[in-house]
Amino acid sequence: MPRLPGWLRLVLADDLAKQQRSISVAEFFEKNKHLLGFDSPTRGVITTIKEAVDNSLDACEEAQVLPDIFISIKKTGSDLFRIIVEDNGPGIVPKQVPFVFGKLLYGSRFHQIRQTRGQQGIGISAAVLYAQLTSGLPTIVISRTGAKEQAHRFEIQIKIETNEPDVLKEEAIDWDRIHGTRVQIEFKSTMAAKKKLLEYLKYTSVVNPHARFRVELDDEAFTFERVSQEVIQCPVAIQPHPHGIELGQLKRMVAASDQKLIDFLVEGFSRVGKKTAQEMCDRAGLKGTLKVQGLSVDQQKALLAAMQEVSVPAPPTTQCLSPIGEELIRRGLDKEFQMDFVSARTRPSSVFSGHPFVVEAAIGYGGKLPAEGNAIILRFANRVPLMYQQGACAITECITNVNWKSYNLSQQGLPMGPVLILVHVASTNVPFTSESKDAIASIPEIEKEIVLALQDLGRELKTFLSRRDRSKLAEDRARAVCAIIPEISAKVSEIVEKPLVDTTPIEGKLMRKLIAKKSTRDGKVVIELANYSGFEGEISAYDISADDAADAVPKADFVSEMDGQFTKVWKMTIPSKSTWQVTYSGKGGGIIEIRGIDDNKKMVVDLDV
Numbered sequence: 206m207p208r209l210p211g212w213l214r215l216v217l218a219d220d221l222a223k224q225q226r227s228i229s230v231a232e233f234f235e236k237n238k239h240l241l242g243f244d245s246p247t248r249g250v251i252t253t254i255k256e257a258v259d260n261s262l263d264a265c266e267e268a269q270v271l272p273d274i275f276i277s278i279k280k281t282g283s284d285l286f287r288i289i290v291e292d293n294g295p296g297i298v299p300k301q302v303p304f305v306f307g308k309l310l311y312g313s314r315f316h317q318i319r320q321t322r323g324q325q326g327i328g329i330s331a332a333v334l335y336a337q338l339t340s341g342l343p344t345i346v347i348s349r350t351g352a353k354e355q356a357h358r359f360e361i362q363i364k365i366e367t368n369e370p371d372v373l374k375e376e377a378i379d380w381d382r383i384h385g386t387r388v389q390i391e392f393k394s395t396m397a398a399k400k401k402l403l404e405y406l407k408y409t410s411v412v413n414p415h416a417r418f419r420v421e422l423d424d425e426a427f428t429f430e431r432v433s434q435e436v437i438q439c440p441v442a443i444q445p446h447p448h449g450i451e452l453g454q455l456k457r458m459v460a461a462s463d464q465k466l467i468d469f470l471v472e473g474f475s476r477v478g479k480k481t482a483q484e485m486c487d488r489a490g491l492k493g494t495l496k497v498q499g500l501s502v503d504q505q506k507a508l509l510a511a512m513q514e515v516s517v518p519a520p521p522t523t524q525c526l527s528p529i530g531e532e533l534i535r536r537g538l539d540k541e542f543q544m545d546f547v548s549a550r551t552r553p554s555s556v557f558s559g560h561p562f563v564v565e566a567a568i569g570y571g572g573k574l575p576a577e578g579n580a581i582i583l584r585f586a587n588r589v590p591l592m593y594q595q596g597a598c599a600i601t602e603c604i605t606n607v608n609w610k611s612y613n614l615s616q617q618g619l620p621m622g623p624v625l626i627l628v629h630v631a632s633t634n635v636p637f638t639s640e641s642k643d644a645i646a647s648i649p650e651i652e653k654e655i656v657l658a659l660q661d662l663g664r665e666l667k668t669f670l671s672r673r674d675r676s677k678l679a680e681d682r683a684r685a686v687c688a689i690i691p692e693i694s695a696k697v698s699e700i701v702e703k704p705l706v707d708t709t710p711i712e713g714k715l716m717r718k719l720i721a722k723k724s725t726r727d728g729k730v731v732i733e734l735a736n737y738s739g740f741e742g743e744i745s746a747y748d749i750s751a752d753d754a755a756d757a758v759p760k761a762d763f764v765s766e767m768d769g770q771f772t773k774v775w776k777m778t779i780p781s782k783s784t785w786q787v788t789y790s791g792k793g794g795g796i797i798e799i800r801g802i803d804d805n806k807k808m809v810v811d812l813d814v
């Protein structure tokens with residue numbers, strides 16, 4: 206390339222200098238909406254609701270209340286939609302409301318090291334920005350912080366050039382909620398997002414089994430009920446781990462501290478005791494009594510190197526993370542999907558680059574899952590469903606890398622057939638591939654944990670499938686035998702010249718069986734009685750272990766359903782420490798006693814006719 210003469214370079218630099226100026230973050234995101242998940246009007250709806258619901262769930266967790274969240278979407282013009290998200294969280298103090306909603310990069314969680322849904326302080330203000338760009342309308346926020354406080358109503362926009370809030374109206378109002386926040390955002394969109402939105406809410410409800418969501422979509426109403434009444438413990442923030450920080454962060458911490466080096470290390474970092482701190486000082490060639498603020502850049506560099514060389518236990522994980530737990534994952538899935546098999550794993554917590562994380566996974570099979578096509582993949586990060594960019598996510602890559610054929614599933618990249626795979630990554634710092642938080646980056650430590658969890662579940666699924674195949678074989682044989690018993694009986698009675706006997710009790714004995722399996726659901730036992738011969742009959746169940754005989758009443762909720770052409774299945778849940786008598790009153794009749802059993806395996810008991 207020819208070199209430009211000196212005078213021309215100067216002119217060019219001068220011209221460029223005239224155009225160089227700082228860019229407001231709001232201006233930047235106005236041009237780069239896709240980075241925040243607002244790349245299409247349809248996606249805008251999902252992203253807005255997701256950001257508001259994440260905030261509501263985080264706030265309820267912080268306030269230790271069971272979330273009751275109301276979501277409404279209404280068409281207000283030919284292409285205008287009004288989205289309302291209302292929660293029963295702690296509310297937001299009035300002087301903070303304009304900043305929370307009217308300033309990008311303003312939030313309470315960015316500097317905290319703990320598991321939260323929101324991290325960056327961008328989410329809800331980005332939705333406000335998107336609304337004002339597409340509809341020109343301000344966002345309306347009502348919030349109240351307690352019985353003694355009045356609710357405040359705001360109309361807010363963002364001043365794009367300065368990234369500062371523009372409050373168009375503020376007033377104190379009466380509001381029937383004692384505490385909570387209501388956000389109303391109106392923007393241009395299409396309603397094509399309905400299916401995706403319901404999917405998002407369904408998945409959110411699976412991993413937040415303590416939350417209730419009431420939804421109004423135009424004139425249709427839906428409720429996603431909670432299955433757990435327990436408030437989840439709000440994760441507690443921890444200090445940064447010495448192996449997870451970089452020079453810039455260390456410099457900022459040093460500048461803000463007036464401590465001696467040894468105290469700075471012990472109090473400012475997680476898992477650093479006096480002995481470890483002294484070892485770090487010695488390695489860096491620095492006295493522990495030095496004031497940190499006086500450290501030169503070279504000394505800070507030496508300190509950082511020493512901090513990373515000295516071996517320090519992994520950061521504590523129990524308080525700062527909030528995994529869902531195997532039991533609740535199963536209950537959440539059971540609530541939203543009807544499957545024959547569900548199992549879940551919560552892996553021990555682990556660490557990448559000083560950030561604690563936990564991987565949880567679950568596999569479901571059969572039931573009402575679609576028999577054909579790829580498995581249903583549910584990806585979650587910090588209890589938030591990841592709805593887009595499945596192909597770019599480390600979770601998908603791990604699922605693809607597992608050899609599912611060895612667990613008796615067909616596979617073409619993803620496993621195929623009536624399978625559901627759920628993976629949840631919980632961390633104090635989820636490594637997303639972008640600010641829109643759609644996909645998790647490939648971090649070897651996280652990938653290893655995902656694969657281990659999936660392999661473990663794969664083995665369990667394989668056992669289930671082989672057992673099911675075996676019992677299917679036994680059933681087919683029994684059915685074949687039953688089919689010829691009446692004929693044999695007729696032939697024998699003809700030969701011995703005796704009246705025809707009723708063979709149905711024998712058929713019943715051959716075909717009927719009681720399957721009892723311990724459910725880990727709330728310490729209850731699910732019992733299933735399957736009448737494979739398709740006989741008509743009634744089932745009643747009595748709690749004979751109850752102190753009060755009055756409790757031993759037939760249970761009307763013994764649900765019966767047809768499963769296939771010949772199989773009638775009754776299902777019921779009983780407390781694990783009780784003893785029940787189940788009576789079948791049909792042809793053949795029969796009584797069986799069943800106790801709450803302790804092992805996790807299925808128990809097959811022949812019905813004693």
Ligand SMILES: Nc1ncnc2c1ncn2[C@@H]1O[C@H](COP(=O)(O)OP(=O)(O)OP(=O)(O)O)[C@@H](O)[C@H]1O
Nearest residue numbers: 260264305312313323324325326327328329330386
């Ligand atoms: N419904 C709410 N109740 C109480 N506080 C809220 C609510 N919504 C938002 N906030 C507060 O406003 C802050 C900013 O919210 P915002 O959605 O912009 O960012 P974030 O949730 O912290 O992070 P992210 O950008 O990753 O979503 C939150 O950190 C929280 O302190």
